[in-house]
Ligand SMILES: Cc1ncc(C[n+]2csc(CCOP(=O)(O)OP(=O)(O)O)c2C)c(N)n1
């Protein structure tokens with residue numbers, strides 16, 4: 038069968054992908070720049086198309102807890118929001134991680150802190166990758182940089198969520214959510230037919246009842262749960278790292294950028310190349326797990342790295358940890374919804390290049 | 400007659416329901432939570448829906464309700480049980496779903512979730528244990544604490560001018576078109592406990608009809624939080640809680656509102 042190709046807005050494409058991925062339920066609360074997701078779903082007649090349930094909740098708190106309930110029944114549950122709403126969801130996300138429930142949370146990031154602006158940003162990196170809610174937990178975090186990836190990652194996210202029984206976050210931003218691009222949609226996937234054995238579906242006669250909980254009152258038990266979660270995160274780190282390299286074979290300097298910043302950094306890389314600077318680009322696709330090994334490998338090759346982020350310098354900390362002092366790592370960022378241009382990125386690189394070359398052993 | 404000859408199946412007049420596990424309850428002596436669990440379990444048992452029921456536990460003294468209620472259950476964050484139950488019921492509409500929540504859980508931190516689930520007319524049962532206090536955290540003031548009643552955060556008694564008035568959330572949700580059956584019961588005497596069980600059973604049966612949210616409030620005691628022995632606490636409850644939270648049906652299918660709760664305030 039020929040796959041369908043359409044021109045779609047990022048948010049709407051994700052919504053369509055959710056229907057096609059056989060998602061059972063979506064719960065959300067409107068917030069710019071992602072309200073198109075629930076609007077699209079509400080007008081797509083999902084009940085008839087696949088039986089997918091769509092509900093506008095009274096708040097992001099309620100929405101994420103509805104996700105918890107549906108996920109606890111072994112269903113594919115999705116929610117989406119933007120930064121202030123994601124802050125509200127953090128309590129529920131911690132409970133989902135603690136109860137090891139699979140689900141997908143889309144964050145179409147806007148600038149902060151506070152109510153700030155509806156313009157695009159990447160300033161929720163720390164919140165997504167380092168926690169955000171309470172307790173030692175990790176989300177699997179995917180950062181699309183195209184509308185096509187936004188579509189593909191909806192399906193991938195549910196696969197990963199169920200494989201690891203863990204919440205997955207798609208960290209998009211206002212640029213990717215709002216822009217229109219050509220997308221190839223995948224074929225309609227069936228909704229899950231068989232519930233996983235850990236799901237609450239009504240106790241089978243004679244069997245033990247199933248309980249979904251994150252409560253473990255005894256410290257000895259709770260430590261075991263924490264150890265199990267940590268072991269799971271190590272497995273995720275081992276198997277699920279995803280990234281993309283551009284012209285890294287002969288690179289003497291490296292850009293590191295994710296999401297929409299990576300698109301702009303790629304332009305800056307081309308500009309640098311045209312001026313004779315051998316620049317490369319590493320684009321992390323998974324922010325957790327982070328491409329630590331690849332960055333470490335490239336640290337031995339390049340004379341410096343520059344992260345390009347629409348924030349005050351968040352991912353740069355993870356790059357520095359990976360590099361561990363072997364090569365200079367600097368950050369260039371714009372915030373508040375300001376989008377960096379390729380020229381200013383190149384300029385930032387050129388200023389640092391001088392410093393880096395001076396530092397090179399003679 | 401020898402004791403052994405008395406213990407025989409034909410003489411059996413009382414049997415514990417299989418919807419309760421054999422686990423020892425952790426509740427304080429005389430606490431109403433255990434009896435309320437039992438009534439709910441018996442209602443489920445009588446309807447024969449144990450394998451089709453999914454419950455949601457709150458945060459509060461009954462956080463471990465799933466230790467005792469022998470049905471599939473999910474533990475919700477504090478106050479979020481109605482949202483969790485909404486998620487369950489929306490993906491499994493053919494199952495029987497209930498939440499079991501205290502007054503702090505349902506009427507303070509979870510007010511929005513409670514009101515909106517009721518307003519949407521979500522098809523599940525809310526069992527609401529109103530003991531006028533935060534039992535679990537050591538007896539702090541609840542949204543339902545009576546005027547003048549003492550707690551660890553109103554040691555001189557609740558001053559309604561600065562601390563607000565007790566919230567009659569059950570009367571409040573009864574006003575919403577989404578609720579179908581709303582009633583207030585107690586479990587402090589065998590007769591009252593039986594009535595509470597019948598109310599819960601009715602509410603579960605109504606779920607089949609898809610007519611809206613059913614709320615069964617149980618006005619209950621908290622001997623530890625109230626700093627009374629069990630007998631005193633039940634007497635105090637009758638004399639102080641019931642006048643403010645009068646027992647009986649508030650909204651009945653076919654009839655609508657049958658009480659405004661005003662006779663007690
Ligand atoms: C978000 C959050 N805030 C506060 C608490 C602490 N806490 C646990 S139970 C409780 C009150 C419970 O009171 P109630 O709902 O009346 O139940 P009871 O113990 O009286 O049955 C509080 C404040 C918590 N667990 N989570």
Ligand code: SF4
Nearest residue numbers: 427430460534621622
């Ligand atoms: S603290 Fe109160 S509500 Fe909690 S178990 Fe003890 S008596 Fe019951």
Ligand SMILES: [Mg+2]
Nearest residue numbers: 501502532534
């Ligand atoms: Mg209470």
